[in-house]
Amino acid sequence: MDLGGFQPINKWLDEETFVELYGEAALGWCAIDGEIYGTPQDSGAMAMFYRKDLFDQYGLTVPETREEFIEQAKKFKKADPDLKFYAAPIGYSIWWLGQIWQAGGKVFDYYDGNWYVDFTNPVAEKVFATWGEWFDEGLIDLEMWWNADWYNSLNQGTTAVVELGCWFSEWLRYNAPDSEGKWRLAIPPQWDPAQPHNGIIGGSGFYVTTHSKNPEATAIFVNWLNSHPDSLKCLHNYSNLPIMVSTRYKEVIDEVAGPDAFFGGQRIADVLWEAHQLVNTTFVALPIMSNVDQSLSLLLQDYADGKIKRFADILSMWEKEVINTMKEFGYSNLITGELP
């Protein structure tokens, strides 16, 4: 949005209607400084994918808080140290950002003409410090995702839990066919059950570019595409994306979502819709996300190789590189150390 590739469509989709159709959180993904540039399509709301067969085999219960989560991890490790209870990705920064989001926090944002960067805020520090403890105790593994090794472990059942966006239900279906019927979905375990949050990993949006020769038609189309029940039904059926952001998706959810055989008959749409509703905070992503990702990937690899001792130290190193890159790319409207 910041790079001048999109044009504002407030004329045809004002903020009030936008919030009514997509929820207030979506403004963080489709608007800057009050200018709306597009509409969100599918939701990347986080869900916990777990192997029911492994849970049953080792007598684990589905955790609802992070404390219960780590108790189950300990139980699992004791029962079978060769299997992985959970693996966090080396890299894939939007997952880590999603973890912080799910704890109700953020590390950067945009407000009123300025970019804000603050990685060492209390929520982020808490998340990273806790994960660091789990890594140090050997309860959770770190590995690279999105490669044949990783899919292999999901397919063969050497990993018990994965937290990812709801769209992952499709990825799992295609890449781990041998594990059909063994996975289930749940809301990610909460850091504070009194204040539930959820984060988003991925998802998609449709925007109107500056090259558009007929912005009015494009804007109307983009709005219809992502909010009209007929369109939402098609989107779900043809793209197999389980959950759309639009609030009007609930009008068709009963029609399109039934028991899912891959997930052992569970009505995943219900769980995922609930997961999406829990996304009650938002922020705007920086314009240098691929660099943000690169910086984190290298730091995580260094940590996995033993070059960084404390996991939480990664946050400040990451922040330094992000700030440097923002400056290198010419962003002088940068405020560090605080968040709006």
Next chain:
Amino acid sequence: MKSEMTMGRMRNKKKMGKKMIASIKAYLFLAPFLLFFSAMVIYPISLGVKLSLYGQRGARMWYIGFQNFVTIFQDAKFWESFRIPLFLLTIQVPLLLFCALLVAFLYERMQKHRGAFYRFIYYLPNTIPGIVTGLIWSYIFSDSMSPFRSVIDSLGFSGIKILTRQHLPLILLVIILWAFTGYTAFVIYSSLISIPKEFSEQAQLDGATFWQIAFKVKIPLLKGVIITLFIFNAIGAIQVFNEPWMLGALVVLPSNYTPAMYIYRSAFSEGRFTYAAAMGLILAFITFLFSLYILRRAAKQMLTGESR
């Protein structure tokens, strides 16, 4: 006298006419190649040159002259990325040439059909596209699926990971040697068999062994081929991309692992197309300078060596 001069002029005109027809014919034959060459090589390069003179942010571009090049000269990341090409240049290329030479000499010693069979199967790796090669090798070296994992574990090395960033240069070495030794050996072999037999027969009569003949007699005569192959491999080393890129899916690599990877990332991950275009030109220029240097040195050596 006048008639002589006009006769002379007419003869010259005829010569020129013949020359013109000859060159027109030549260009007609070259036309298909020239067409594709200008469309696929000259046009993109000139576009790249134009792009490199612009600054860019997202969808906006503005003319900044040579500013990109100034920035690149100060970009530590770009220059650090030459470490891997340097490693390949100093270790992999000589090693490849040495192995290929040995293999070529072996080809010469083999009987016709056996030799042809080995030449064929050793050439096969070169026919597989680089990306596919990198992909399959990444499976072979991956820690969860490698067929060698069980062998390595049983030898007592079960704790050691095969695919790590420290091991990567060695892994690249293995992959590139596997892919190109056959082809290089084949090229050397073709030159080898064109060396007149009298040289080796003479040396044999003087009492030299096969390997002595190989190194003292034949290799000096192969200098031209070896230099050419060295340049080809050096260009490949400086611009290496396929193999490290595919392996980068299994182990995190910095964006500037090789110059080509840095250029690719700058363009397609970071969207800095003009910056990447400028870097690409500089890389091409460095490659050109290097080839020129090697050729000059080789030419000098050949001239001074020709002092029989």
